[in-house]
Amino acid sequence: MKETQTKLTTNQYVYNAHRSEKMKETQTKLTTSQREAVGLLSVGTFLEYFDLMLYVHMAFLLNDLFFPKVDAFTASLLSAFSFCSTYFFRPFGALLFGYIGDYVGRKVVVIMTTFLMAISCAIIASLPTYAQIGITASWVITACRAVQGMAATAEARGAEIYLTESSKPPLQYSLVTLITVFSALGTTAALGVASIFTNTNIYGDSSSWRIAFLVGAGIALVGTAARTSLKEADEFTNKKNKLKNRLEDNLIGMDEVNEDYLNEKPSVLTSVSYFLIQCARPPCFYFIYIYCGDILKQECGFTSAEVIGQNFWVSIIDLFAIIGLAYLSLKIHPFKILRAKFYLFFITLFFFPITLSYAPNSTSILIFQCLAAMFVFDHIPATPIFYKYFPIFKRFTYTSFLSAVAKLLTYLVTSFGLVYTTAHLGYWGLFCIFIPVGIGFFMSLLHFQKLEDLEA
Numbered sequence: 001m002k003e004t005q006t007k008l009t010t011n012q013y014v015y016n017a018h019r020s021e022k023m024k025e026t027q028t029k030l031t032t033s034q035r036e037a038v039g040l041l042s043v044g045t046f047l048e049y050f051d052l053m054l055y056v057h058m059a060f061l062l063n064d065l066f067f068p069k070v071d072a073f074t075a076s077l078l079s080a081f082s083f084c085s086t087y088f089f090r091p092f093g094a095l096l097f098g099y100i101g102d103y104v105g106r107k108v109v110v111i112m113t114t115f116l117m118a119i120s121c122a123i124i125a126s127l128p129t130y131a132q133i134g135i136t137a138s139w140v141i142t143a144c145r146a147v148q149g150m151a152a153t154a155e156a157r158g159a160e161i162y163l164t165e166s167s168k169p170p171l172q173y174s175l176v177t178l179i180t181v182f183s184a185l186g187t188t189a190a191l192g193v194a195s196i197f198t199n200t201n202i203y204g205d206s207s208s209w210r211i212a213f214l215v216g217a218g219i220a221l222v223g224t225a226a227r228t229s230l231k232e233a234d235e236f237t238n239k240k241n242k243l244k245n246r247l248e249d250n251l252i253g254m255d256e257v258n259e260d261y262l263n264e265k266p267s268v269l270t271s272v273s274y275f276l277i278q279c280a281r282p283p284c285f286y287f288i289y290i291y292c293g294d295i296l297k298q299e300c301g302f303t304s305a306e307v308i309g310q311n312f313w314v315s316i317i318d319l320f321a322i323i324g325l326a327y328l329s330l331k332i333h334p335f336k337i338l339r340a341k342f343y344l345f346f347i348t349l350f351f352f353p354i355t356l357s358y359a360p361n362s363t364s365i366l367i368f369q370c371l372a373a374m375f376v377f378d379h380i381p382a383t384p385i386f387y388k389y390f391p392i393f394k395r396f397t398y399t400s401f402l403s404a405v406a407k408l409l410t411y412l413v414t415s416f417g418l419v420y421t422t423a424h425l426g427y428w429g430l431f432c433i434f435i436p437v438g439i440g441f442f443m444s445l446l447h448f449q450k451l452e453d454l455e456a
């Protein structure tokens with residue numbers, strides 16, 4: 001009984017020690033070291049997403065080069081397969097890079113992932129087409145997309161957790177949202193480059209689009225070199241050492257807390273809620289850029305270059321919307337922002353099938369793309385709040401794995417599901433995907449709100 005009471009006291013001490021650190025005064029200004037870290041992490045995220053999204057937004061063109069020619073319906077399935085290949089191996093990548101991030105360091109992860117992105121871009125740039133080497137081209141391009149997906153998700157996760165653990169609210173919300181800002185900026189840059197090269201493209205093996213991927217490979221190599229100067233934060237590499245020293249000062253041994261604290265796991269309800277929160281963005285992204293892009297090609301007669309051009313302007317709206325969220329999070333609690341975005345997105349989605357039934361033109365689609373991009377319901381800018389309810393020594397692994405599985409399953413259901421639901425229900429088939437995802441998101445948001453209320 002005495003031993004149990006001692007262990008309880010020990011764990012209470014450890015918990016209170018970390019809680020007291022979190023509950024210190026709020027932060028409104030950056031320190032010098034924080035500014036340096038934000039710069040390196042933000043630029044790195046930009047580079048990663050530039051390379052990742054380059055193929056996504058050129059898929060209308062590249063799928064014709066690397067996959068066999070088929071009928072329109074099968075082409076939609078192949079397009080969905082190509083898109084989802086980025087997410088198939090993300091759960092395994094999450095476990096691998098999550099382990100490295102938690103036990104070795106974030107710096108190692110971001111350097112490794114940036115280098116992998118450079119290699120995959122170089123392979124894509126030099127890969128022969130389907131017309132030249134047949135199905136081998138399809139398999140190689142799919143493998144490269146899988147590697148890119150694994151690398152990008154680990155890099156962004158490490159950057160977000162780094163900033164979460166080295167800053168305090170309300171500035172913390174804006175800093176972590178900056179990672180999303182730079183990922184959106186990378187997406188916009190990729191769209192701009194894709195638009196330039198597809199508009200001047202000479203179709204065939206000598207296509208100028210290859211230059212875009214060579215540029216992406218070069219940028220990623222520069223990013224890899226830049227990341228080597230990132231100083232590893234104590235919160236990542238020395239967590240256990242700092243805890244051990246603190247415990248020794250209070251005559252407490254590490255063996256007393258290893259089992260109960262170092263291997264602490266989040267509650268099942270918290271894990272499920274985070275999983276459902278992460279399910280929200282994939283169908284929104286797919287609707288804005290992929291689904292509407294298909295409509296532009298099939299209903300409005302757009303070429304691949306024209307679709308990319310319209311998506312470029314949508315991405316600019318998306319970018320400014322995220323910048324706006326970063327600013328608003330300094331003034332308004334992130335959960336209030338999430339609820340507002342949730343309501344506005346579904347209002348937008350409701351009018352989409354009604355409007356397109358009467359005015360199926362590119363201008364109408366552009367308006368809905370922009371509105372959806374502005375109001376997309378997801379975890380931004382509340383990301384740090386969700387992270388803090390996961391144990392610090394398991395945070396990278398748990399959140400990475402849950403997010404990877406959520407995105408994989410949701411993109412599979414969305415990309416393949418919409419092919420069938422919209423074939424039978426028209427544009428109203430969108431709600432077969434968005435209603436269950438929306439319900440899960442809203443209920444999960446309520447769970448985290450309760451945790452916040454209990455901590456207040």
